[in-house]
Amino acid sequence: AQKITQTQPGMFVQEKEAVTLDCTYDTSDPSYGLFWYKQPSSGEMIFLIYQGSYDQQNATEGRYSLNFQKARKSANLVISASQLGDSAMYFCAMREIGQAGTALIFGKGTTLSVSS
Amino acid sequence: NAGVTQTPKFRVLKTGQSMTLLCAQDMNHEYMYWYRQDPGMGLRLIHYSVGEGTTAKGEVPDGYNVSRLKKQNFLLGLESAAPSQTSVYFCASRDGLASGSAGQYFGPGTRLTVT
Numbered sequence: 719a720q721k722i723t724q725t726q727p728g729m730f731v732q733e734k735e736a737v738t739l740d741c742t743y744d745t746s747d748p749s750y751g752l753f754w755y756k757q758p759s760s761g762e763m764i765f766l767i768y769q770g771s772y773d774q775q776n777a778t779e780g781r782y783s784l785n786f787q788k789a790r791k792s793a794n795l796v797i798s799a800s801q802l803g804d805s806a807m808y809f810c811a812m813r814e815i816g817q818a819g820t821a822l823i824f825g826k827g828t829t830l831s832v833s834s
Numbered sequence: 835n836a837g838v839t840q841t842p843k844f845r846v847l848k849t850g851q852s853m854t855l856l857c858a859q860d861m862n863h864e865y866m867y868w869y870r871q872d873p874g875m876g877l878r879l880i881h882y883s884v885g886e887g888t889t890a891k892g893e894v895p896d897g898y899n900v901s902r903l904k905k906q907n908f909l910l911g912l913e914s915a916a917p918s919q920t921s922v923y924f925c926a927s928r929d930g931l932a933s934g935s936a937g938q939y940f941g942p943g944t945r946l947t948v949t
Binding site: 722724727753761762763765768809811818819821822823824825826827 | 864867874883
């Protein structure tokens with residue numbers, strides 16, 4: 719069964735510093751996608767970044783990058799130059815692409831606190 | 835284009851009462867999902883639908899029923915609410931024709947308390 723593990727319940731970082739949020743996954747499907755979502759205190763789920771299992775390059779979206787290490791089954795989110803507005807809960811998620819309609823499976827999340 | 839909407843936003847129920855949560859999307863998406871979010875547990879899939887008239891069980895389906903009579907609507911029902919169903923409920927949808935990179939569009943959530 720597919721599984722997502724986020725081992726850091728909380729992370730603390732100062733403004734302008736970089737931070738890495740860890741995510742490991744487990745799946746037997748060779749075709750899958752990895753996602754990161756941000757959930758601020760207001761509660762909405764905001765899509766940040768996607769990495770496909772066959773993508774050769776690590777995904778980047780502005781200050782977000784995904785450090786994809788396929789052999790280790792890890793998909794860590796790197797946030798460069800942290801901002802106060804980055805304080806939120808972050809979820810790693812995965813979908814096995816082989817079957818139609820499959821849902822995202824989420825990790826338990828990491829709470830990021832950015833201080834000035 | 836409202837995206838994914840959920841009704842109601844908040845609700846308090848007494849144990850044993852029933853209610854229906856409505857999810858509506860205006861993006862013509864094939865796939866729709868219901869999740870619940872509990873502290874420290876992340877989002878867990880309750881039920882999902884791959885098209886009008888179809889539904890399937892997710893990770894935590896017990897105590898819930900769903901229906902997808904119209905493509906744009908996905909209803910989540912609680913027949914006899916229990917305190918363990920106190921949670922935040924999220925609906926999501928996704929385009930069936932999109933590539934694997936297509937993320938799920940989430941509704942704003944419904945905060946349900948069962949006393």
